[in-house]
Amino acid sequence: MMMISNFFYYVFFASAVFIYGIGVNRSLTISEHPRKFFKGCIKLIISVSASTALTYLVLSKILMRASLTEVYPFVAVLIFSSISIFIESVVRITSKNSMSEYAVAVLSVLLGINESISIFESVIISLFCILSFFVAIIVMNFLRKKFNNSTRSIAASIAIILIIALFWNVSWFAQGVYQR
Amino acid sequence: MKEKNFLYEFLLASFAMIVPFPGRFAYGIILVIVLAFEMLSISLFKQLVKKLSLDNMLSILTAVLLISESIIFKQFLIMYSPILALTLSFDIYFPAVSAFIISRLTADDSKSMNVEFISDTIVTETKLNMEKTLRFSILALFIFAFRDIFGYGTLTLPARKGLASLMIFHDTEKSAIGALFASIPGAILILLACLFFIMYIEKNLKVAGGIANDDDK
Numbered sequence: 090m091m092m093i094s095n096f097f098y099y100v101f102f103a104s105a106v107f108i109y110g111i112g113v114n115r116s117l118t119i120s121e122h123p124r125k126f127f128k129g130c131i132k133l134i135i136s137v138s139a140s141t142a143l144t145y146l147v148l149s150k151i152l153m154r155a156s157l158t159e160v161y162p163f164v165a166v167l168i169f170s171s172i173s174i175f176i177e178s179v180v181r182i183t184s185k186n187s188m189s190e191y192a193v194a195v196l197s198v199l200l201g202i203n204e205s206i207s208i209f210e211s212v213i214i215s216l217f218c219i220l221s222f223f224v225a226i227i228v229m230n231f232l233r234k235k236f237n238n239s240t241r242s243i244a245a246s247i248a249i250i251l252i253i254a255l256f257w258n259v260s261w262f263a264q265g266v267y268q269r
Numbered sequence: 270m271k272e273k274n275f276l277y278e279f280l281l282a283s284f285a286m287i288v289p290f291p292g293r294f295a296y297g298i299i300l301v302i303v304l305a306f307e308m309l310s311i312s313l314f315k316q317l318v319k320k321l322s323l324d325n326m327l328s329i330l331t332a333v334l335l336i337s338e339s340i341i342f343k344q345f346l347i348m349y350s351p352i353l354a355l356t357l358s359f360d361i362y363f364p365a366v367s368a369f370i371i372s373r374l375t376a377d378d379s380k381s382m383n384v385e386f387i388s389d390t391i392v393t394e395t396k397l398n399m400e401k402t403l404r405f406s407i408l409a410l411f412i413f414a415f416r417d418i419f420g421y422g423t424l425t426l427p428a429r430k431g432l433a434s435l436m437i438f439h440d441t442e443k444s445a446i447g448a449l450f451a452s453i454p455g456a457i458l459i460l461l462a463c464l465f466f467i468m469y470i471e472k473n474l475k476v477a478g479g480i481a482n483d484d485d486k
């Protein structure tokens with residue numbers, strides 16, 4: 090049940106791409122040639138899940154006991170860099186812009202650890218963030234075909250999709266939104 | 270063409286930084302300070318790495334440097350105002366990641382340009398980076414001010430106990446259309462409008478420059 094609710098939350102309702110802003114710029118660029126990107130997505134999934142799990146373990150067993158929990162992003166970046174280089178040397182998938190996916194991967198790891206209460210949940214949340222990134226790429230690829238690669242139209246339609254998706258936000262209808 | 274791609278990527282990176290932050294001017298000020306500090310440290314750190322002949326490790330060292338600076342900055346923010354630090358608990362790491370992407374772009378950009386016109390000194394590269402950061406900062410502050418004034422009716426500044434608000438609109442019977450700008454879709458709409466306006470102006474300046482050059486000939 091938790092997995093299903095987390096899935097819908099991070100992929101659709103509070104999309105990691107559109108609401109948190111993780112990878113919104115990369116998804117616009119990648120949507121031009123998505124097939125090239127999807128070849129390297131296995132490496133992204135493996136490195137994100139492994140980094141999240143290891144960072145959570147280091148955080149819970151070492152950093153918390155030393156009262157140094159604020160340092161967890163530093164540990165996450167170190168672990169992610171090591172795993173990313175290791176996997177690339179083992180799996181031998183080369184993509185031209187491998188460091189550009191650094192932003193999405195690291196922010197997914199940080200978000201997963203920030204919003205979880207167990208190691209399982211942190212890995213699940215990170216993976217759902219990556220999944221929402223893939224969904225955003227597919228949506229933007231579709232929009233590109235519709236609007237013939239006009240970036241302005243795509244970005245404007247993203248804004249419209251978000252307005253529709255957030256229609257349940259009751260603060261928009263509240264009178265007296267300004268403070269007294 | 271390379272220059273146009275750089276502008277495009279830079280603007281998209283700005284997209285990634287402005288959208289997650291809450292729509293108050295105070296957070297815009299914090300974003301600008303963090304970004305300026307990080308871009309300055311990237312320029313200086315690059316020169317240090319070149320001097321130490323560690324060029325092949327530049328990417329990873331820059332990434333680690335930026336994330337460490339975010340952590341240290343967050344601690345200073347906690348000391349100054351715990352409420353602001355709590356609101357920005359996750360968003361404070363976005364500029365670190367975006368600054369890294371931008372630094373990669375400047376590296377590719379300078380490699381493609383003619384060596385004669387690029388000086389390898391600290392001062393020149395720092396000036397170039399800070400100029401781009403200044404342009405982005407002006408855009409960011411304008412967007413945050415717009416969202417604050419028309420979304421919340423206030424202009425906020427960072428204070429020890431949270432936000433210090435200056436009331437702009439006192440009448441609370443106005444319509445709630447401003448609430449659109451306070452939300453994320455509104456931020457995207459304002460950002461788009463600003464980006465298109467800037468690109469339109471830059472295009473016309475280039476055209477005007479081209480015509481002026483032709484007239485001189």
